[in-house]
Amino acid sequence: MTKPMTHETPGTTSDAPRLELIGISKSFPGVLANDNISLSVQxxxxxxxxxxxxxxxxxxxxxxxxxMPQDAGEMRWNGQPITxxxxxxxxxxxxxxxxxxxxxxxxxxxxxxxxxxxxxxxxxxxxxxxxxxxxxxxxxxxxxxxxxxxxxxxxxxxxxxxxxxxxxxxxxxxxxxxxxxxxxxxxxxxxxxxxxxxxxxxxxxxxxxxxxxxxxxxxxxxxxxxxxxxxxxxxxxxxxxxxxxxxGGSLKDIERGSQRSFDRQRLAVQNLSVPGEGPFGVALKNISFQARSGEIFGIAGVAGNGQNELLLALSGETPCESAEAITIDGVAVGTLGAKERRLKGVATVPEERNGHAAVPDFSLSDNTVLTARDRLGMVQAGLIGRGAPRRYASSVIETFDVKATGPGAMAESLSGGNLQKYIMGREIMQKPAVLIVSQPTWGVDAGAAAAIHQSLVDLAATGSAIVVISQDLDELLALCDTLAVINLGSLSRIMNVADADIEEIGLLMGGVHGDPDTKIKISEDVINAY
Amino acid sequence: MSLTFIIAAIVTIVGLTTPILLAALGELVVEKSGVLNLGVEGMMLIGAISGFAVTVITGNPWLGVLGAAAGGAVASLTFAVLVLQLNSNQVATGLALTIFGSGLSSLLGLSFTGRIIPVFGSIFPASLARDPILKVFFGYSPIVYFAIFMVFVVGWFLRSTRAGMILRAVGENDLSAHSIGYSVVGVRYGAIAFGGAMAGIGGAYFTMVITPMWAEGMTAGRGWIAVALVVFAGWRTGRILAGAYFFGVLMALELYAKAAGFSFLPSQFWAAMPYLMTIVAIAFISAREKTGSSAPACLGKPFLASS
Structure with a gap:
């Protein structure tokens, strides 16, 4: 591109907008996706x-x-109507x-x-x-x-x-x-x-x-x-x-109690190492951190740096070799599977809603049985109780303001944000000792995200310890008390969010462990943006 | 071992290899476009009878080869309509095509049973084609040279042409190819038809060259070996050539062993080998995500465009 770029098309007026949309509408069966949209770009x-x-x-x-074509409306390119x-x-x-x-x-x-x-x-x-x-x-x-x-x-x-x-x-x-x-x-x-x-x-x-x-x-x-x-x-x-x-409404701030102390260690991870699986698996290397009662601990990082492996190791889906690698309230649980860990008070919300956190073609009530079965005694003599799952599902729907037709609604019929609220509610209302969530607001709209954040803060206030794994740095900074960055399966040093340095976090996410020669200067704009 | 024996052995091996090579090259292109067509055996049988019938009727073996290609291609297009237009399961539809092909070829072959045509042999002068030494170069059917030629054509097409690149792209990520504006279904139709034509010519090699007559099920599982070969060769043309000759050598060994009055493996093993290999090959395909092989990422998956 050595020659200068020309942006004028012959035969157009120079002051016309580059693109102008006038009254664009588009509907899909049952939805008006675009309703009379007009805008212009210079x-x-x-x-x-x-x-x-x-x-x-x-x-x-x-x-x-x-x-796709519009149903109605006109597009103009440099002043000329076009299709x-x-x-x-x-x-x-x-x-x-x-x-x-x-x-x-x-x-x-x-x-x-x-x-x-x-x-x-x-x-x-x-x-x-x-x-x-x-x-x-x-x-x-x-x-x-x-x-x-x-x-x-x-x-x-x-x-x-x-x-x-x-x-x-x-x-x-x-x-x-x-x-x-x-x-x-x-x-x-x-x-x-x-x-x-x-x-x-x-x-x-x-x-x-x-x-x-x-x-x-x-x-x-x-x-x-x-x-x-x-x-x-x-x-x-x-x-x-x-x-x-x-x-289209006022945004609620996260409300949290002013006086909080993290007195009791609830989750401790000590030198957790897990070999990577498959060609794209990431091995976890010597991960150590703790989460105390009332604390929200954040794990930042770019996707694919071991977050999924860490979640699976914490939930018990991939048991560790050493029992001491993970302790819950002082009990070593590293070698236990997911079911036993749930009984010890661990609840997890994986990143993938459909197929991991919930079964899409199960009803909401059946989906509660999947994780709340043992803690809430929903199964007697091998039979699923009739009333308990429905009652629990109804109370989750009500407490977490889930838009669904009722406990009999299929999980797949809920929007992403509503299903996420439901899954979060299902775990939170079991009052876990330790809650581990991955990407709690991925693809969730701002209103639902605010509700989910508030529910996490409220749970922490009751004395649970929470681990949030997220790619959204804004979310972690708003939510967490302490924070570390995962990169290529290793965890960085642990920082207090109150005095965390965005530039350092960014470098850790990119995998540059404080090497001054490779530091990239971040402009004022981005620093101010955070 | 005399030189003439070695040359006779080479001629035998080349003959045994050619149908597998042709069918495997066709299947390679199909799989590179992201479609798994397990109907190769059926298409070979339909090609075998079409080639034979056209040769009997017209008396012209060149038209016979064209007829075999057309027969294989038409058979493959029934598979293509089901898989591409109606999104049926590729594995099940491919199996159905094999069953359909063996049945249809038997039906069509009824009136041709017992007929014999001249072998579609070397077109070089007899002084070259029959020479005990030079026949190693000149003593083959034109189909043999065509098969070798196609190794280079297919390799060059996939590696160096824009059309080949688009075909690989469709097999690698159909949704992206669609969103860029390539016709996924169109590319796959072309690939499937090419695969059918190649399998058809491979089948015709049996009825026009090896034994110039028709017998039911005469391809004897070579179509399955071709499918397995594509997988074992890691979807690369050069390795397909090498692998096809490896099988050719194995089969020739068995022939010579039998002729000498002993068998180093029971004949049932040879009869079962194509199917055993297919099972292993399909296990390979299923495990590709774990092994990180070079299989086309969309192989065997239906293409469902979102918009």
Whole structure:
């Protein structure tokens, strides 16, 4: 990309917005996904599209990218009315998209992956030269001959970005681009995006991370239930005010008692090591930490660094070799299986809701039997009691405000957030000594997330110890008392959240254990953003 | 061991190898596109009878080979419609295709039983093709040269062409390929038809070259060996060539041992071998996530586009 990029299409007025949507509507059977949406994006503008899950953001960008047609409304590109019938047509106009879930081919090289996304047939050597050129221009380092399965998540995202940039896009759509990145990777991404915007490329940035939007975007369009509720300047708004516009109500703060002391050790993990399983398994190496009564202990880290293995080791699904590796209230439980540990007071909520935490085609009441059976005596003489599971399920539904038709509703009929609330409630109401949760608010809307956070804090206040494994650093900082970072199966030193250093956490997540030479300077924006 | 004996042995091995090689190359392309077609045996049988019938009717073996390819391809397309359009289970549908192929070939073959056609042998002059030494190069049916040629064509196609790259991409991640805008179903139709045509030609080698007559079930499980070979070869063309010749040598050894009046393994073992190998191969496919092999990631999974 040595030649200067041109962003003017002949025959258009120069002051027309790059993209203008007028009254776009789209409905699916039973849902009005987009209702009369209008917005405009100027050249060189970084425009945020903000909303909860199900607010209609994805549907809207799918129409812009030509994946599906709109039912009603008009799109204008540089002032000209257009119809975008397929993604190829969108790319011809100069619209690029970086998907949330990368559409990459694991067993193929970076070069092949990019070539697959190109409409024009360019000889491999020329393409490689152009890729290297684009990467140099934007400071995106990547070896074109690497096999994708050997790359980190951030590097994979770079492939998608390079793929989009090779087309000299005039508008780039980024769908939740930072959900899997470390703070440093986020900062590197922002540098690229600002450079692009500076060259006149418009960016439509979809996210629900308000702090990032404040740091990056100049305009935000907020969607709720398929409608535009507000268009605002993120620099003027606060994160809180935008969140409240997003959920359409006031956001509750986490309330916790002021005087708390962690007097009693409830969970202790001592030199826990578990060998990795399979080619992608991560071995846990000498993990030690403790959680005291009333304490919420957070484990941060980028996905795939041993979080799943740790959860399985703590829950008892993979028993440890040494009984002393894990103790609950002073009792060594390391060699016990999941059922015995439950009897000792451990409750776990794994990351995967469907198929691990709950059986999708079981009713809610049957799903309670799966984990509450022994602690609450739901089974007598091998028979499942009729009343107890239903009563317990009903009380979980009521206490945790789960939107479901009743204890007989199938787990799969609940939305992600509601099912998560139900699963959390099912474990919390068993009053466990130790609760271990992984990704408690993954894919859950802000209202439900706030409720889940509050319930965790309330449980801690009753004297339970809680371990939260999460990729969402904001969540851990808001929720936890103490925190450590897991990277490649090792746990970092344990920090108090009150005096934790974001830059250090970011470096630990990236695996740089305090090596000063490799420190990446994080700009003021990101520090302020946190 | 005299030189003429060695050359005779090589000619035998090449003959035994060719049908397996053809069918395995076809199945490789099918599996690279993410489809597991266990109907190779059935398609070979349909190819065997189609090739034979066309040769009998037209008297032209070249048309016979084309007929065999067409027969195999048409048979494979019934599988393709079920698997790609109706999302039926690939393993079950492939088994059904084998059963269907053996039944249909028997039915079609009824009126051809007992007929004999000239062997579709070497097209080189007799001075080369019959020469006791030179026949090691010139003494084969054109199908043999075609099979060797196709090893390079398939290898080059998958490695170096854009179409081959797209085919691998479809087998690797069908949803991504779809979201980029490639026709997953279209690519797979093409791959399945190619696999059917190759299996058909492989089958025709039995009725047109090895024994120029029709007999029920005459492919004797070679289609299963081809399926297993693709897996054992780790989805690589060069290894398929080597593996096919390995089986060719094994089978030739058995033939010579039998001719010499002893057998180093009971004949039931040889009869059962294709099926044993298939079981092992399918266990390999199922275990691929643990072994981290180079199997196409979408192999055997139905493609359900979300939008």
């Amino acid at each position: 050249p060189g503008e970084i425009h945020a599209l903000l909303g909860e899950n199900g607010a209609g953001k994805s549907t809207l960008v799918k129409m812009i990218y030509g994946i 975008i019938s397929n993604p190829k047509a969108a790319r011809r106009l100069g619209i690029g998209m970086v998907f949330q879930h990368f559409s990459l081919f694991e067993a193929m090289t970076v070069l092949e992956n990019i070539a697959l996304g190109m409409d024009a047939k360019i000889p491999a050597r020329d393409l490689e030269a152009r890729i290297v050129e684009v990467m140099k221009h934007y400071g995106l380092n990547l070896d074109p001959q690497r096999i994708v399965s050997t790359l980190s998540v951030g590097e994979r995202q770079r492939i998608e970005i390079v793929r989009a940039l090779l087309l000299n896009p005039k508008m780039l759509i980024m769908d939740e681009p930072t959900s899997v990145l470390t703070p440093q990777e986020v900062e590197q991404l922002f540098v690229v995006l600002r450079q692009l915007a500076g060259e006149g490329c418009s960016i439509l940035y979809i996210s629900h991370k308000l702090r990032e939007i404040k740091a990056l975007c100049s305009t935000a369009t907020i969607l709720r239930a398929g409608r535009v509720v507000e268009t605002c300047d993120p620099a003027v708004e606060t994160s809180r005010s935008m969140a409240e516009m997003m959920i």
